[in-house]
Amino acid sequence: MTLQPVNKVVKDGKNLYSTSAQYDKEALLASDMGLKHSRQPAEFFCKTLTASDTSTHGGFSVPRRAAEKIFPPLDFSMQPPAQELVARDLHENAWTFRHIYRGQPKRHLLTTGWSVFVSTKRLFAGDSVLFIRDAKSQLLLGLRRANRQQPALSSSVISSDSMHIGILAAAAHAAANFSPFTIFYNPRASPSEFVVPLAKYYKAMYTQVSLGMRFRMMFETEESGVRRYMGTVTGISDLDPVRWKNSQWRNLQVGWDESTAGERPRRVSIWEIEPVVSPFFICPPPFFRPRFPKQPGMPDDDSDVESAFKRAMPWLGDDFGMRGTPSSIFPGLSLVQWMNMQQSNQFPAAQSGFFPSTVSSNPLHNNLSIDDPSKLLNFQAP
Amino acid sequence: MTLQPVNKVVKDGKNLYSTSAQYDKEALLASDMGLKHSRQPAEFFCKTLTASDTSTHGGFSVPRRAAEKIFPPLDFSMQPPAQELVARDLHENAWTFRHIYRGQPKRHLLTTGWSVFVSTKRLFAGDSVLFIRDAKSQLLLGLRRANRQQPALSSSVISSDSMHIGILAAAAHAAANFSPFTIFYNPRASPSEFVVPLAKYYKAMYTQVSLGMRFRMMFETEESGVRRYMGTVTGISDLDPVRWKNSQWRNLQVGWDESTAGERPRRVSIWEIEPVVSPFFICPPPFFRPRFPKQPGMPDDDSDVESAFKRAMPWLGDDFGMRGTPSSIFPGLSLVQWMNMQQSNQFPAAQSGFFPSTVSSNPLHNNLSIDDPSKLLNFQAP
DNA sequence: GATGTTTGTCGGCCTTTCCGACAAGTGTA
DNA sequence: TACACTTGTCGGAAAGGCCGACAAACATC
Numbered sequence: 001m002t003l004q005p006v007n008k009v010v011k012d013g014k015n016l017y018s019t020s021a022q023y024d025k026e027a028l029l030a031s032d033m034g035l036k037h038s039r040q041p042a043e044f045f046c047k048t049l050t051a052s053d054t055s056t057h058g059g060f061s062v063p064r065r066a067a068e069k070i071f072p073p074l075d076f077s078m079q080p081p082a083q084e085l086v087a088r089d090l091h092e093n094a095w096t097f098r099h100i101y102r103g104q105p106k107r108h109l110l111t112t113g114w115s116v117f118v119s120t121k122r123l124f125a126g127d128s129v130l131f132i133r134d135a136k137s138q139l140l141l142g143l144r145r146a147n148r149q150q151p152a153l154s155s156s157v158i159s160s161d162s163m164h165i166g167i168l169a170a171a172a173h174a175a176a177n178f179s180p181f182t183i184f185y186n187p188r189a190s191p192s193e194f195v196v197p198l199a200k201y202y203k204a205m206y207t208q209v210s211l212g213m214r215f216r217m218m219f220e221t222e223e224s225g226v227r228r229y230m231g232t233v234t235g236i237s238d239l240d241p242v243r244w245k246n247s248q249w250r251n252l253q254v255g256w257d258e259s260t261a262g263e264r265p266r267r268v269s270i271w272e273i274e275p276v277v278s279p280f281f282i283c284p285p286p287f288f289r290p291r292f293p294k295q296p297g298m299p300d301d302d303s304d305v306e307s308a309f310k311r312a313m314p315w316l317g318d319d320f321g322m323r324g325t326p327s328s329i330f331p332g333l334s335l336v337q338w339m340n341m342q343q344s345n346q347f348p349a350a351q352s353g354f355f356p357s358t359v360s361s362n363p364l365h366n367n368l369s370i371d372d373p374s375k376l377l378n379f380q381a382p
Numbered sequence: 383m384t385l386q387p388v389n390k391v392v393k394d395g396k397n398l399y400s401t402s403a404q405y406d407k408e409a410l411l412a413s414d415m416g417l418k419h420s421r422q423p424a425e426f427f428c429k430t431l432t433a434s435d436t437s438t439h440g441g442f443s444v445p446r447r448a449a450e451k452i453f454p455p456l457d458f459s460m461q462p463p464a465q466e467l468v469a470r471d472l473h474e475n476a477w478t479f480r481h482i483y484r485g486q487p488k489r490h491l492l493t494t495g496w497s498v499f500v501s502t503k504r505l506f507a508g509d510s511v512l513f514i515r516d517a518k519s520q521l522l523l524g525l526r527r528a529n530r531q532q533p534a535l536s537s538s539v540i541s542s543d544s545m546h547i548g549i550l551a552a553a554a555h556a557a558a559n560f561s562p563f564t565i566f567y568n569p570r571a572s573p574s575e576f577v578v579p580l581a582k583y584y585k586a587m588y589t590q591v592s593l594g595m596r597f598r599m600m601f602e603t604e605e606s607g608v609r610r611y612m613g614t615v616t617g618i619s620d621l622d623p624v625r626w627k628n629s630q631w632r633n634l635q636v637g638w639d640e641s642t643a644g645e646r647p648r649r650v651s652i653w654e655i656e657p658v659v660s661p662f663f664i665c666p667p668p669f670f671r672p673r674f675p676k677q678p679g680m681p682d683d684d685s686d687v688e689s690a691f692k693r694a695m696p697w698l699g700d701d702f703g704m705r706g707t708p709s710s711i712f713p714g715l716s717l718v719q720w721m722n723m724q725q726s727n728q729f730p731a732a733q734s735g736f737f738p739s740t741v742s743s744n745p746l747h748n749n750l751s752i753d754d755p756s757k758l759l760n761f762q763a764p
Numbered sequence: 765g766a767t768g769t770t771t772g773t774c775g776g777c778c779t780t781t782c783c784g785a786c787a788a789g790t791g792t793a
Numbered sequence: 794t795a796c797a798c799t800t801g802t803c804g805g806a807a808a809g810g811c812c813g814a815c816a817a818a819c820a821t822c
Contacts, residue, residue, distance in 0.1 A: 052772055056809055061771060104813055107771065111811065434801055438780060443800060486784055489800065493782065770819070780809065790799070 044132040045070050048146075051125045054118055060097075060110040060129075067099070067108035070133045074101055085110070087131065087139035095141060196271050204271035209233060209252065215273040230257040230276075239267060426514040427452050433507045436500055442479075442492040442511075449481070449490035452515045456483055467492070469513065469521035477523060578653050586653035591615060591634065597655040612639040612658075621649060 045066035047053075053060050062071075074081035082100040089095065098112035123129070126146035134140055213233040235253030238246065250267040427448035429435075435442050444453075456463035464482040471477065480494035505511070508528035516522055595615040617635030620628065632649040 050772060052774090055773090057774090058810070058812090064770065100811095102812075103771095104815095105770075109811095115810075432801060434803090437802090439803085440781070440783090446799065482782095484783075485800095486786095487799075491782095497781075766822085768819105768821080770817100772815105772817075774815080775813100777812085778810090780807100782807075783805085784803105785805100786801105786803080788799100788801075791797090793794100793796080 043069055044130060046128055046130045046144075048128045049118075049123060049125050054123055054125050054127075056115060059112075059114045062099070062108035062110060064108060066131070067101075070131050070139070071099055071108075072137070074099070076101075085139060087141035089141045089143075196269075200271050207270060207275050209236060209270060211235065214276040215254075216276060217268065217273045228274075231255060231273075232257075425451055426512060428510055428512045430510045431500075431505060431507050436505055436507045436509075438497060441494075441496045444481070444490035444492060446490060448513070449483075452513050452521070453481055453490075454519070456481070458483075467521060469523035471523045471525075578651075582653050586651075589652060589657050591618060591652060593617065596658045597636075598658060599650065599655045610656075613637060613655075614639075 045063065047063060047066065050061070052058055071085060072083065074083055080100055080102040082098060082102075085097045085099045087095050087097070095117050096113045097110040097117070100109050100111055101107070102109065117123075121143060123143065124146070128144045128146075130142035130144070132140040132142065211233055214230065215233065216228045216230055218228050231254045233252055234255045236251060237253065239250045248270055250265075250269050252268050252270060252273070253266060254268055254273075427445065429445060429448065432443070434440055453467060454465065456465055462482055462484040464480060464484075467479045467481045469477050469479070477499050478495045479492040479499070482491050482493055483489070484491065499505075503525060505525065506528070510526045510528075512524035512526070514522040514524065593615055596612065597615065598610045598612055600610050613636045615634055616637045618633060619635065621632045630652055632647075632651050634650050634652060634655070635648060636650055636655075
């Protein structure tokens with residue numbers, strides 16, 4: 001998660017957009033059309049990072065065929081052949097790498113610039129990077145993190161991580177001065193309970209909370225699954241009446257129907273719970289929900305391989321990902337499935353733990369997972 | 383000089399600005415008012431960099447009193463006491479430094495982040511940095527370069543500097559694709575003959591060039607002075623008819639009235655010369671013009687200490703710098719003079735070589751130096 | 765299974781960067 | 794002048810990062 005003050009200026013040679021929303025839309029449309037026009041499929045490669053790739057000791061070893069397919073051709077009259085590569089991530093940040101062909105036997109390497117990328121993105125062995133060459137021969141850069149335990153932004157982590165101190169200090173300062181700032185949030189990189197989707201919050205504000213109210217709340221199990229627990233509101237009071245008076249942060253005291261000692265929190269926030277409004281409520285099957293579901297109104301996660309593809313190949317449109325119809329490009333397979341097969345020769349379903357399909361029979365839970373189903377991945381039976 | 387594609391999006395919690403110009407203005411006004419309201423003078427310190435400060439071997443040694451006055455207090459329960467500092471330069475770029483209090487005897491140091499700053503800004507021993515804590519306790523960062531020889535951005539420099547390759551490649555690509563991009567140009571850091579002020583260019587376009595036309599052109603002498611040479615247009619032809627057909631870049635062949643072998647260029651561009659339009663023209667004295675004069679429409683040079691002060695202390699307004707009236711804050715002295723005295727105990731006039739006063743008796747040269755006199759420094763007699 | 769190709773890891777070596785030691789420089793009694 | 798305090802520079806050590814060597818892993822026949 002990163003924070004940035006709102007002070008960037010938009011300029012354009014000919015157009016001045018009247019609102020940022022409109023600017024967004026037009027910019028998207030323009031790039032969309034530019035790509036759609038040629039209808040030339042983008043090329044890409046994906047590699048799971050090795051220990052050597054992520055170590056500070058060296059650079060990134062580029063698979064030979066991948067380098068030759070995706071990167072601009074090297075000038076082999078140079079000794080050794082080398083060039084500068086510029087690739088953009090989903091946030092339009094440009095990353096510059098030195099691409100060199102050297103060693104005995106010869107191999108393609110990314111050296112200078114690589115370690116900055118790895119440390120900035122906090123990549124580790126097992127994570128994957130994705131290089132895409134779009135129809136304009138521009139390099140795009142995506143990444144997907146391995147499904148490892150992600151420590152949340154706990155205070156202990158904060159104090160050991162000087163970067164976060166600066167970020168949080170800046171945010172606190174901006175908030176104290178009523179200066180607007182933007183949050184770039186990557187829920188897969190470091191899910192934070194302090195970041196609440198606006199829609200979720202607004203929806204919660206409609207809820208009338210009272211003592212004795214029954215609710216359900218979702219928890220992740222150790223096997224990356226999900227289950228719900230029933231509970232009752234037993235009190236409403238400030239978590240810290242001195243420091244955070246009238247804060248809604250964990251101001252609900254709760255009791256749980258089935259409680260193992262200390263396993264469930266004694267205090268929750270209103271936006272975490274799902275009020276049980278109907279006695280005829282049917283609980284959906286408690287398995288296979290996305291580990292970090294996308295929320296409407298949140299910026300795209302840059303670990304979302306799908307988004308990178310959509311950016312490079314917008315003509316895929318809604319066929320891509322989940323819309324109930326198989327992809328017209330790769331019938332019966334999502335691109336990521338196909339990619340994974342190429343990469344590991346595994347049957348895609350074996351990796352479904354990374355991108356579980358989403359199932360919800362309950363319209364009440366819309367805001368948790370299926371508000372924007374195109375952002376979730378669909379694993380269809382082969 | 384840096385380039386940035388135009389693709390930043392402006393968002394704000396409550397306001398959406400209809401044009402970027404308006405946004406600029408309002409943002410400026412807002413910060414201005416916020417500061418003016420409290421009218422609390424900002425604190426600052428300035429240090430001339432030593433060889434150790436700029437060497438790659440170590441960090442920046444912070445004068446003790448300066449650190450205690452300007453930086454946020456350290457937590458001395460830590461061993462060693464350290465914190466993250468974030469300071470913004472004139473371009474609103476944030477620079478992050480590790481501030482640590484260590485060594486025997488104990489001293490304040492900036493370590494991590496410092497060398498990046500030094501190399502990015504191309505600082506050398508003798509240059510000065512300026513840390514300002516504004517009324518909101520935010521750190522601002524300014525710098526002033528010593529009056530040394532500045533190599534221009536020659537092609538040999540470019541090829542040895544991988545950073546520039548990436549930047550120029552990005553610019554070339556953007557130009558080839560008709561994508562707008564912004565140039566951040568710091569003429570004092572690396573003056574480039576490839577960057578031409580728009581006003582100067584437009585003005586030149588009014589000039590009717592013909593064979594035999596007489597003109598003058600300004601050159602810098604080795605002693606940082608300036609003198610003009612007279613010449614005659616002897617030909618008009620493309621510099622490279624194949625690669626840059628119809629380019630106005632050095633398409634004028636010229637002869638010089640007084641020419642030492644090879645000392646003056648054989649080809650110039652129309653915007654470099656000053657046509658001699660009147661036989662009664664009087665040549666101004668050829669000494670004491672600003673070394674890198676400010677151009678209208680150009681972004682501020684971040685080595686301009688004055689600008690940093692104005693940003694932190696906008697209430698100084700027009701009294702600050704040169705308006706013909708002495709500063710009401712430091713009567714008879716500019717802030718920089720006063721600062722220099724504090725720093726070096728020298729009489730300020732002894733340093734006037736850094737900021738020569740501007741003299742121009744010729745209205746034809748308005749766009750070269752006195753369009754915005756408030757940006758130039760005035761050395762008044764004590 | 766033999767052979768050739770690809771690529772992950774390692775040691776070597778140089779540079780960068782962090783650290784305290786030490787002493788030169790500065791201010792004050 | 795004596796003393797305390799400040800700070801510039803240095804050597805040492807650790808980390809970062811570029812290089813080819815080597816061999817494991819992989820592909821192909």
